[in-house]
Amino acid sequence: MKKLLGLLFLMLLLAACGNNTPEESSTDHSETENKEAAASENENEEVETEVEADEEAAASLSSLASCEGILFEVGKTIEGKQLAACMADAMIAAGTGSHKAISSTGTTMVDFQWNPDFSMHVKSQDMSVIVDGDTGWMNMPDVGWVEETDEPRTGEQVIASNVIKLTRVLGHPLIIAENFAQAPTWHVVEQASVPDADAFVDTAWHLVPEEPINLLGTTLTDVQLWVTNNYLGAYYIATATIGEVSETTSNTFTQWGGPVHIPSPE
Known part of the structure; x- marks a missing residue:
């Protein structure tokens, strides 16, 4: 159950010479x-x-209309809705991305693309989710791959189908960016080193919201975002609280725009 909760938190916070022949010799x-x-x-x-x-x-990214007027400068503030629209357009323009998420449940690797259909591969040590357009599968411990269905007949199908649907919705760039829109304004702290060396850039702009973010019944505190001059996220960390349960998750974006591999269930 803790692994499943961790995966849901992850979605909320988002939400890959031969020898010479004789003739050659x-x-x-x-x-x-x-x-x-x-x-x-x-x-x-x-x-x-x-x-x-x-x-x-x-x-192409620097010419995004939604990003006009956004100024990364120490001490400046950026409207949350404008930042969200800009970053959503930048992510969609990139087409693909990869990141890793670290929480108390371990490390999760994520690859995603939306050209033209949305697909995603979420993989942790104990479970993984594959979304391919309108189809999805979840690999559950001691069960194996369970396919998404609108008419679940077992408990495993209920869990898998709900997690897959949540992944499909909350993993999309437009929904990910909605996290940032929930904060009225973001404060530009400085241009600084990204906390994780695995990030696709060494330095980025460090932003923090002016107040905690409320998202789908979840309160996000200690929120910090590192974003590049091209408006792509490099690192994001927050503590999500639902009821009396809290989980801190960091997200490191390891690449944008490169090839990704979305596998088929084994």
């Missing part, structure tokens, strides 16, 4: 040098292409 040095030069040229072209793609992506 007998190739003369000039041919080898030509091949090496061609390979080097191709590698340089690939690096240049990747750099150009990164620059184009950064330019």
Whole structure:
């Protein structure tokens, strides 16, 4: 039950040379040098292409209309709704992402994409969830993979279907960003090192809300957000309290816009 509760908290806070043949060995040095030069040229072209793609992506993010007027500067405040709209658009523009979440229940790894359908893979030591559009599965301890259904017939199907539906909704960028909209304003503290070395950037803007955030009956306190100049989250930590139960979860974004692998259930 504690593992399941931890997963629900995670969703609330959101919410991847062979040997030469004899013929190759007998190739003369000039041919080898030509091949090496061609390979080097191709590698340089690939690096240049990747750099150009990164620059184009950064330019695209910096031109988001919803982000106009947001100023990252020490002491400034940013309206929560504007920050949420901007970060949601930045996440959707990125197309994919990966992050890890750490709480008292352990470490959970998450990959997600929305091009065009939303899909997500949430994996921890004891359980995992796969969402692929309108279909989903949950791998439960001592049970195995349980598929989502609108007409559950067992307790496992009830739990799995509810968790999968919650994951699908709360894992979407638009809902993740709603966390930030619940705070009327955010205060820009400083540009500082991201607390986790696994983050995709070393430094980002450190923001805190002016007051605790109330979200779906959950109170979030000690909330801290690190966000880049391109409006993508790098690190997020908060303590969620439901009733008398509290859980602190940190989220480190390890990449944005790169390839991700959403597996099929085994």
